[in-house]
Amino acid sequence: MGNHLNRRRFLGVAGASILGLPALFRPARAQVEPARRLIVFYFPDGVAGPSADGEPSLWRVSAGAPLPDQLAALTPHRAACLFLNDLSMGGTDEGSHPGGARKLLTGVDGGGGRSIDRVLAQTVGADRPHRHVYLGAMANWNGASGDKHISYPEAGFTAPPWDDPVEAFERLFAGQVADPAGPDPAAERRRRLRLSLLDGIRGELAELKSGLGPSERARLDLHLEAVREVEQRIGDVAQARDPAACGLGPMDIDRGQLYAPEQFPAVLAAQSELLVQAMACGLTRVGVIQASHHTSELIMSRFAGTEMYDPGFDMRSHQASHYGPRHDLERREFRDYFAQRRWFVQQYAAVLDALAARPEGDGTMLDYSLVLLCSEVSDGNTHAHRDMPFILAGGGAGRVRTGQVLDTGGARHAGLLAAIGQAMGADVPRFGDTASPPLPGVLS
Amino acid sequence: MRPLALLFLWSLVGCAESPGVDVPGAAYLPDAGPGADGAAPRADDDAAALPPGSDAAAPPPAGAAATYARLCAACHGPLGEGGAGPALTGLGDRDRATLADRIARTMPPTDPTACEGACADDLAGLILDTFSLDPGTCDAAGALPRRVRLLTRREYASSLRDLFFFDQVECQPARFTFDPGDRQPGTVHVAGSFNGWPGTLAAGGLAMARVDGVYVATADLPAGRHSYKFVLDERDWVPDPDNPLTEPDGFGGHNSIIEVPPCEAPPDPAAFTAGVPPETRPEGFAFETHVASGRVTAVHLEAYLENAERAARAALARGGRWLPCAAADAGCPARFATEVGARVFRRPLTEAEAARYTALARDEGQEAALTALLASPGFLYRSERGVPDGQGRYRLTGHEVAAALSYFLWGTTPDAELLAAAADGRLDTEAGLAAEARRLIADPRAGEALGTFAVQWLGVEALPTAAKSAELAPLFGDDVRQALLDQTRDFVRQVVFDPDDGRFASLLTAAWPVPDARLAALYGAPAGAPAPDGRAGVLGQASVLATYAHSDQSSPIRRGLFVRQKLLCQELPPPPPNAGGVPDVDPRATTRERFRQHTDDPFCRSCHQYIDAVGFGFEGFDAIGRHRTTENGQPIEGGGDMNDLEGLGAGTSAPYADLATLGALLAESEAAPACFATRLRRFALGAREGAADRCAVLALQRRFLASGGDLRDLLLAVVTAPEFTTRVEEAP
Helix, strand or coil, rough: CCCCCHHHHHHCCCCCCCCCCCCCCCCCCCCCCCEEEEEEEEECCECCCCCCCCCCCCCCCCCCCCCCHHHHHHHHHHEEEEEEEECCCCCCCCCHHHHHHHHHHCCCCCHCCCCHHHHHHCCCCCCCCCEEEEEEEEEHHCCCHHCCCCCEEEECCCCCCCCCCHHHHHHCCCCCCCCCCCCHHHHHHHHHHHHHHHHHHHHHHHHCCCCCHHHHHHHHHHHHHHHHHHHHHHHHCCCCCCCCCCCCCCCCCHHHHHHCCCHHHHHHHHHHHHHHHHHHCCCCCEEEEEEEEEEEEEEHHHHHCCCCCCCCCCCEEHHHHHHCCCCCCCHHHHHHHHHHHHHHHHHHHHHHHHHHHHCCCEHHHHEEEEEEEEEECCCCCCCCCCCCCCCCCCCCCEEECCCCCCCCCCCHHHHHHHHHHHHCCCCCCCCCCCEEEECCCCCC | CHHHHHHHHHHHHHHHHHHHHHHCCCCCCCCCCCHCCCCCCCCCHHHCCCCCCCCCCCCCCCHHHHHHHHHHHHHCCCCCCCCCCCCCCCCCCCCCCHHHHHHHCCCCCCCCCCCCCCCHHHHHHHHHHHCCCCCCCCCCCCCCCCCECCCCCHHHHHHHHHHCCCCCECCEEEEEECCCCCCCCCEHHHHHHCCCCCCCCCCCCCHHHECCCEEEECCCCCCCCEEEEECCCCCCCEEECCCCCCEEECCCCCCEEEECCEECCCCCCHHCCCCCCCCCCCCCCCCCCCCCCCCCCCHHHHHHHHHHHHHHHHHHHHCCCCCCCCCCCCHHHHHHHHHHHHHHHCCCCHHHHHHHHEEEEEECCCHHHHHHHHHHHHEEEEEEEEEEEECCCCCHHHHHHHHHHHHHHHHCCCCCCHHHHCCCCCCHCHHHHHHHHHHHHHHHCCHHHHHHHHHHHCCCCCCHHHCCCCCCHHHCCCHHHHHHHHHHHHHHHHHHHHCCCCHHHHHCCCCEEEECCHHHHHHHCCCCCCCCCCCCHHCCCCHHHHHHHHHCCEEHHHHHHHHHHHHHHCCCCCCCCCCCCCCCCCCCCCHHHHHHHHHCCCCHHHHHCCHHHHHHHCCCCCCCCEEEEEECCEECCCCCCCCCCCCCCCHHHHHCCCCCHHHHHHHHHHHHHHHHHHHHHHHHHHHCCCHHHHHHHHHHHHHHHCCCCCCHHEEEHEEEEEEEEEEEECCC
């Protein structure tokens, strides 16, 4: 078959999970310090979950058993992962990709709340020059907008990610390293003028708000929030950062081909590396990486060197996700879908690798980070919003009980988002329209 | 049969039951003299000069309209006109309590607990009152809230161009023409001071081509004075007989003289919006003008700052007539702030603003002041807050109206004439507003905004980056894609502004020639020849056909949905879970055969009867819009059925043989022009139509239908409608 599938391993993952193995690694200061950063890694169109004909999920992890094939790339990081079985996003819009995308990080039906990444950006992330970094790979392609994006700076409204890693690099890192030649008077004057200009904008926004109703005022409040962030960023530039930690090797990206599927793997890898480096440099605590978008037309059969590769046949993510009622290896859609999901997990594992390769404290950056893997539906064919494929990796400075399988019994996923909030040290006692407290068993 | 099919449907989805660079006009500079500036915003009592629409009924409670939009509109249509669920209009004689009870118990079918008690009662009131009103008499002032609109990237860039770069001379190649009269030279070339007077073509003579009996050549020459002669057969040197400008050539004859004016490459608008994220559009809203989605994050703000710095530097480095005074002149800081400020803000500055920007110009210089103006909310947002109209609503000020007109009709900042009309109160009267609107519609600049509308209305914007298979991609290069976008944009513009046309029907039925040699291979005919294969209107354009297709195959589903949703405003629910994707590619079958399951299976058929039957009629065109007669060796079965044209569930059938016929069917319908009117309204107002807008929308549709689909009248109707200039207090 050439795609490393194995029927027996499929069957081997179908059993019930076992609760609560102890975490294998915890930094010594476990209960004191919050997690230092959060990365959300999103991929579209779900996983090979429970099939329409009732076959069990091929994503479900069982304690003590090898990881299922879709998740094989996480084996080296297994101890750093918290596997969550049976999390539910609730019945509203069940069966819908956009409905799932709206709930995914907001925990609110219809995307009617600020997403957890934005909540953290505006609270515990507010001490960084970039409160939030949202990077995409072909996430704006084909005019993708609105509920095809998962990060909600405000209830009901998404913002688009940066799809161009070169631009993102320039904007994140420009001016963050002190010039060895000493301060540049022209740059100093520009900074001073910008600060005065921002002050003027603040006043004009307040003036503009008069006479407007609550939702219009909320729009301008977001603008005011942005003024505060950029002010702080300008003020922060004076802080000298370690040039070694705040650089990046050359990116081999053709900016004219950002929307060529052939280049998608390189763009996604560059964005992942960029985010990790920005965090290593202290530029941000909160980042979201969005690979494509739901109902994705991404032609994954054009990824050279992967098991999906077939330049003569266009197999798209969403097309493959409707693989039929059964996990049928004889069907090309299912074989490719499975291979695609494995590939996305490999890219998530690469983020964990990048964090684990950078020393921090008495371990690595991974030990102090939280890295959430998510998609907007569980099974790509049934579009169910139950048994969602969330994985939380990274020790979060000891705040999260990794190295275990948590059987959540159908609990709402907002509890996981609340737990992430608390692990990051934010005051998030409850989250989402279910007002879920932190999911039991996640926090240590 | 029909009710059964619809029942399936409902049970499935839960619905049971560059023209701006005109030099002489300097249109964007204010008139000199005191009249054009300094006018204070209109006082409240003046603003009521334009009578509002009939006050026969107050708008419905905002809460009910919002609830309706959230829970009901998907099935019953945003205006209660029906869709996958039945229409809710004309129920005015029903009992409110009974209806409320039914809503409370059964609606929406997916979650009957979602709206009970007062919620259900308010909804019943909305249905019985608002949806039953006669659109001929009800209040068309709409319910748009007082608001501000963030400039789109396109509007931002066009505004900068028209504020600061309007009077530049664009570089044009020098053009030489030579009429040989009775002579029959074998070759003619141009020799002159600019190319070293070559006696032969081989030595660098500028070759002239014979076109319609005349020799022509063009060359990019540096600015300044150049002398030249024509050289016939590399032997006879003659001055340009049609050019009176000459000078002695030193040999007893004369050289002709050409003066090349200094010119500039036009600024690249994209350079001024670098880093500003793309506009966010909610699902199903095709236009980048969605007001509520215009939100400034830190990413936006930083990009705005940098772009303002860059644009201010470029504008000042270049200078030009927009600059009112030299920085060193006494009193210049105040003039700079108030005069430039009024143009940037599209209104006179307030005293506080004038003081602030004057101080900036004086203390930090013009560049700092201009940067601040361009990064200011006063530039980035255009206000639609209005002033009280004395009847509980708000009317846009003259300057707000000027901006609304200009950005809708021209896609850019108001010109001096429009600002003058705002300042002297003309835009506060119905007649004055209509006169300015007519002027704008008649101006060539109206083509720019309409082109933006056209590609977003049809949804073909993403064509440049659409994926096509390895086999098709070589035939569908960047130049072909761009030529296709240009074709669609130009076609719509031409139909709208052709003095002898301007009819909606022509958008769907007009024959067109192959516009461009780059498209000759794709269309199978040379440039200028009539498009073959029954192509007519936008339906036959490969921009549409290739957009609504997959990378490697046609898509009757996408094409059918394109007709239903984009052209008829008939919304269908998303496919259910486990719907199955595209059927397997079968090397022996046609697409129509592969999709037969959709109509054989009653579960699928409930929706796909409205999609596939229409889409199959496009099967004569492949994934890049090429005509084909066979697929996988099988003949293409021609034709489709534009069933239920005027509304889902009507049970009508309208077979069609080719796209020209489909276009004619749509053009003759009521549903298609009515839909077009609502789409243009969305583009103009930047908001979806809701229950509270029903009267306004129906009034617009009726006028458009009554005019026989007069597109220029529709533009006028949108801007002269009461809702264009009326705002209400947003519900707390």
